[in-house]
Amino acid sequence: MxxxxxxxxxxxxxxxxxxxxxxxxxxxxxxxxxxxxxxxxxxxxxxxxxxxxxxxxxxxxxxxxxxxxxxxxxxxxxTGGLWPEDPLARARADRWMDWSATTLSPAMTPVFMATVRAPRGTARPAGFDAAAEKLASVFRMVEEGLSEADHIAGPRLTIGDIPIGASVARYMRMPIDRPTLPRTEAYYARLQERPAFRTHIMIPFGTCQEEWDALEKQYG
Ligand SMILES: N[C@@H](CCC(=O)N[C@@H](CS)C(=O)NCC(=O)O)C(=O)O
CATH class of the missing domain: 3.40.30.10 (Glutaredoxin)
Incomplete structure (x- = not known):
């Protein structure tokens, strides 16, 4: 267990x-x-x-x-599924995980904190627009990454989709303006067909202690 x-x-x-x-x-x-x-x-x-x-x-x-x-x-x-066996196929999935940690996540965190985690009514911090534009440019890379296949590293779900898919779900639900990202939106819809994605990723963000407690009761 x-x-x-x-x-x-x-x-x-x-x-x-x-x-x-x-x-x-x-x-x-x-x-x-x-x-x-x-x-x-x-x-x-x-x-x-x-x-x-x-x-x-x-x-x-x-x-x-x-x-x-x-x-x-x-x-x-x-092995052979979420974990691609072929070294090149695995590297293609793996790189999105590393990219997510080094590029996507640092770009997303400040925007997420300012729009979702900041107490209601808090003014957006200085530099917010530039941070949101930087985040948009990062997701334009995801959009480009989805140009050849239905998932980020090929035709089916791999380890690469886990951080990318979870981040796409966050980005799509943040209260901000986003560029048009048709492939990313189709990918997001495709992921929502997966029960495990719906159960663990498509849950409310929760904005305060009470909501977090309720979330834990509902989804724990
Ligand atoms: N690189 C770490 C980052 C872990 C991390 O930053 N976790 C955040 C939540 S997303 C955290 O623990 N924040 C403090 C908290 O929740 O009390 C990982 O991927 O596991």
């Missing part, structure tokens, strides 16, 4: 839960982080010295870093 530590509305936790859902693995989840706290507890830091979520335990093995966890689960349970 896998154990996942992390709140349901964290994108990095969601990537792991979506993967677990795609693979049909039994698991339990301990809500942690955000308004649930617990990330600075000694016992948690002993498992994850970053004090961030998610953390996963599989038997005696403890892992942190969401993309590494996704890769591990896919390689262990779905």
């Amino acid at each position: 896998l154990t996942v530590w992390g709140r349901a509305n964290s994108i990095n936790v969601q990537k792991v839960l979506w993967t677990i859902g795609e693979l049909g693995l039994a698991h339990e989840r301990v809500p942690l982080g955000g308004s649930f706290g617990g990330t600075a507890d000694k016992s948690y830091l002993a498992m994850n010295p970053n004090g961030l979520v998610p953390t996963v335990r599989d038997g005696d093995a403890v892992l942190w870093e969401s993309n590494a966890i996704v890769r591990y689960l896919a390689a262990k349970h779905d």
